[in-house]
Amino acid sequence: MLPALKRGLPLTEPMDQEQIERIDAASMDILETVGVVFRDDIALEDWRRAGAKVVGETVYLDRALVRELIKTIPETFTYHARNPANNLPFGRDHAVFVPMTGAPFLRDLDDVRRNPTLDDLANFHKLSHMLPAMHSSAHHIVEPYDHPISQRHLRITYSSMKHSDKMFMGMTTSPKNAEDVLDMCAILFGEEFLETHPVVTGNCNGNSPLVWDETMLGAMRAFNRRNQPVLCSPFVLGGANTPASVAPTVAQLNAEALSALAYTQVVRKGCPAIYGHYLSTVSMKSGAPMAGTPEISLMNLMIGQMARFYGVPWRSSTALGGSKTFDSQAGYESATTLMALQMAGTNYMWHAAGWNEAGMHCSMAKFVVDAEQCAMAYRMAEGIRWDDFDEAVAAVSDVGPGGHYLGHAHTLENFQRAFFMPDLFDNNSIEQWQAEGGIETNERALAHVKSLLADYFEPKLDAGVDEALRDYIARREREIPAADALNQEY
């Protein structure tokens, strides 16, 4: 696994201080005068106690209160994995890449689009474990349809823990499910360790504009109480649930994120929390969410500035695509967003591999190609090396006009690290490409997935811990009715 990325390139910051303050002021005005709906009695009671004005379900948040609350959110912390070699510094100029999650379909090893199973999910966790630029095995990369909905979170969590020793994410499909995840984390890491070390990340989506619901808030509290970070994620379809304009959309999104970030500190002061969002723009022709549009890139650049203004780490969605297949559209959309997020300075680069069809499917082929793209973006974001500069400039003199460098000592010493060589892109001549079967990227990537999975070794999990996790799941599956209602996280 690559270490957490430490950025060495300057970020793109399109707003000056006055513009940042203009967004901040607009967001604070929204919080004070329009208010935010918390559809949850416990949250309303919490807010009353914290000194907010509550009218019905609407909470009016004074800017002084918001600022006071968010200031205890840690700007940096270390994510802990069950293999300490995979621990990751997080926040400020550090970034991690995390696979996509939540796909109700996959495009499988035969490029067939179908509902996923627990075995499919295990394969994605195995790939996440093996791919160097993936820093996490996430959680339900795909939704395993072969297990009862009400019990899935247990099997998903176990799969994340078992098939990878990198950090992972925790289901927030209900407060109870979140507690199960955290209980399993306590088994894996120890209750006391959990209390003082971030080991798992939850995601709580808002209902934009300006609504947080009971399920999300309950799950958020479960994470906060155990001192675990949650992504506070307004769910923005720009133009549909926000104004049809870039800067005002950021103002609304920022108000929403602040309201949830502030709430995490009401639940537990000092608990880590991450400024989140899901962000798309909507086609005004069809109503469809779009990916890779210039406004999504601009908004991400702005959101990065806002998160840094508040001193809070932030999350974005990385390799999004709207295509139904892994064609050029998917490539353009994903690469555009990935590049924009590198320049935006995103800390938690979620949905960094596999996402296509607006999140409706995870593509096994795209998963590995995206992961390689992340490794390339990582390399770019590290910036420029100068350690061999004088030596290499001396080589120019050795080689002289009209020469070549292929046999020069500097080349022989440096070629392995000098220029990234993607495994999944074919840059050979058409003659050689044809001789090798004329294979396009989708098929080439699927062959790579097969070879990776064939080489997979399971990272050792302590037998006692494994048994305790299995016992926990068995007990909870006896307790939870198998026919609970669907409570799907997106």
Added chain:
Amino acid sequence: MLPALKRGLPLTEPMDQEQIERIDAASMDILETVGVVFRDDIALEDWRRAGAKVVGETVYLDRALVRELIKTIPETFTYHARNPANNLPFGRDHAVFVPMTGAPFLRDLDDVRRNPTLDDLANFHKLSHMLPAMHSSAHHIVEPYDHPISQRHLRITYSSMKHSDKMFMGMTTSPKNAEDVLDMCAILFGEEFLETHPVVTGNCNGNSPLVWDETMLGAMRAFNRRNQPVLCSPFVLGGANTPASVAPTVAQLNAEALSALAYTQVVRKGCPAIYGHYLSTVSMKSGAPMAGTPEISLMNLMIGQMARFYGVPWRSSTALGGSKTFDSQAGYESATTLMALQMAGTNYMWHAAGWNEAGMHCSMAKFVVDAEQCAMAYRMAEGIRWDDFDEAVAAVSDVGPGGHYLGHAHTLENFQRAFFMPDLFDNNSIEQWQAEGGIETNERALAHVKSLLADYFEPKLDAGVDEALRDYIARREREIPAADALNQEY
């Protein structure tokens, strides 16, 4: 046509002043002590007269002389098109998008890879004319194989002039060919106008490391003498003809570009000139040039800083791809480079549409998709609009928590311009996509090309000028033997 892009986003500048000066010093040392080979007697004589030390074919350029010479290169100028509405400010924060050129194959309307004809070239010029983000019809986008090599430059130039009224490029395949191009420009614009207005762009490739050949230098002089700009383009295959390292490669490339830029001012003081390069990194596994790699992006960011340090406009290669088909690889590679160049602040964004297979073919499908991507990159690079900020934030208050914006007056007024809606990407549901035939991007784009070409109207060209151009071509085709040697520009 979109106006010339005026960038509103801050550029990404990975080097501090000291690092810029370190590159500059290394380049100047190369010019002074290693020297540059000019394989051309006239150039050697020119350099002697200009005060350089010349030993054999090697010219040793003193840094004071280089600085003195390049200081007369205009930092900005206006490109003139035969339709004055298509004139373009150029340099500093302005950028133009120019199609790819030089492809010996095309992927045609039936996605068949074959040698192109003059009709194919005309189609690309028609598309360039119609696509709003393309600012130029370039020259030999594809190489027309159905006309004798020695006379092709005449037909190519006429096709550029005839099928589009945007600016264009001029062939530099030999000094004589370049003079023909410039004579035809004199017919189109008038000799006196040409003398004082940039109307055409030539490209002169170097033979890295540190060699300029007679053909290129002769063509360069032809352009310079008529006061027309040339792209001074070292041809860099990083690791093969430069050191295997990012910063030293830029130091060598910078020395090469400076040597040609300086020479343009020896030929004609004050003549416009553009800092160029063709830039790829080479796979050390296969020797193949690669596209979209992180080091290409980093080098472009650095080259942008160097060009601005010298106060000279600069060119890069935009939508490069190495794939044999228009698959996801092509999408990732092109989008990555496009985004990097936007952040690098490139002025002359060449090869911005159609390039695939390392330039071996121009894809009609990719041509229109790239052009739409350029329009999206353009929108992003313009930056953030604030003019409707207060009004739109008021809409947040109108709509309130849990509402939606689709019917709000601000949305109705702004949705058309608020969020870019790509025509060539499908973001519909899979059900709708399947109902419409389940068409992938390549096929969708080809259908779009057909409909564009069906709607093409030829921009009016003055009948007298047209006749004079045709007479010129007829005369020159009588004079030039049809069986001249191939002298291919890349």
